[in-house]
Amino acid sequence: xMETLDEAxxxxxxxxxxxxxxxxxxHSESMLIYIVLFFISLLTVVLNLLVxxxxxxxxxxxxxxxxxxxxxxxxxxxxxxxxMPFQILLTEPCWLVGDLVCVLQYFIAFIIVYAxxxxxxxISVDRYVAICDPLxxxxxxxxxxxxxxxxxxxxxxxxYSFLALFNNLxxxxxxxxxxxxxxINILGDVDIVLCFIFPISTIxxxxxxxxxxxVSQARAMRSHITAVKLxxxxxxxVKKSELKAARTLGVVVAVFLICICPYYCVxxxxxxxxxxxxxxxxxxxxxYINSCLNPVIYAFFYPWFRKSVKVIVTLEILQPCSNERxxx
Numbered sequence: 545x546m547e548t549l550d551e552a553x554x555x556x557x558x559x560x561x562x563x564x565x566x567x568x569x570x571h572s573e574s575m576l577i578y579i580v581l582f583f584i585s586l587l588t589v590v591l592n593l594l595v596x597x598x599x600x601x602x603x604x605x606x607x608x609x610x611x612x613x614x615x616x617x618x619x620x621x622x623x624x625x626x627x628m629p630f631q632i633l634l635t636e637p638c639w640l641v642g643d644l645v646c647v648l649q650y651f652i653a654f655i656i657v658y659a660x661x662x663x664x665x666x667i668s669v670d671r672y673v674a675i676c677d678p679l680x681x682x683x684x685x686x687x688x689x690x691x692x693x694x695x696x697x698x699x700x701x702x703x704y705s706f707l708a709l710f711n712n713l714x715x716x717x718x719x720x721x722x723x724x725x726x727x728i729n730i731l732g733d734v735d736i737v738l739c740f741i742f743p744i745s746t747i748x749x750x751x752x753x754x755x756x757x758x759v760s761q762a763r764a765m766r767s768h769i770t771a772v773k774l775x776x777x778x779x780x781x782v783k784k785s786e787l788k789a790a791r792t793l794g795v796v797v798a799v800f801l802i803c804i805c806p807y808y809c810v811x812x813x814x815x816x817x818x819x820x821x822x823x824x825x826x827x828x829x830x831x832y833i834n835s836c837l838n839p840v841i842y843a844f845f846y847p848w849f850r851k852s853v854k855v856i857v858t859l860e861i862l863q864p865c866s867n868e869r870x871x872x
Contacts, residue, residue, distance in 0.1 A: 611687065638724040643720065668797065704738065
């Protein structure tokens, strides 16, 4: 009877010596967790799909800045579609789909998260040039250059994810303490420098500069210094729209930093990043929730997104020449 009870507490009863033990939780608690995570995952997919359709379909939205936002929306969409469902599986007491699937799902997750980090850097650079050097913005930030940067961004994410998880990909399950666990180990120091300290420092420095210039521009507008000549007045109007875009994307960047910092603070505290524990699962999911928050921010700050969603939801997007519709 005792032996049967012990086997029932194992993830794989046929492997008595190597199987992990189940950490059972109340059924009601499990159902609540599944429902909440599934809802967040579904909301992430739907909202980011609306962003992708909006920017891809409407011609007015085909700007260099929106190309970067589109790339970010694609990574956020993949988080909801692929990464979050696997994160739901990690809340289970046992990992039942094998060591290789465990490593591959983290590999895909790392690609998407690293791409998001680089996209945030690109957004910061775009806003820096738009605010601090507006006269040369149209010549320096072109569609072709932005598309090349976005492509390089994703290539870098794939390469670095392979580098960070190389040992895990070569020997899946090497860091598991028992069979039925999904645990990986990454290059902590390298990851902190290349994917946290360097990009986050770049983002903060650029946005501090943007903030300083934005404050000076706001003071100039209030004092009406640039309203003397019509030409200068037009220039101020353009800069005002750029400042509004900088503010919105600044909120996106700030929320991103809030979501991602706890993950890297664990590393900076001296603890090794052993993914798979319940505490780390919560920290990792906080990073993923950022993907759901980005389109919510767009809905609050971007009128074009609200107009685009209305056209999409009412199926007016299916009408001829709907891509020429005014959504700005």
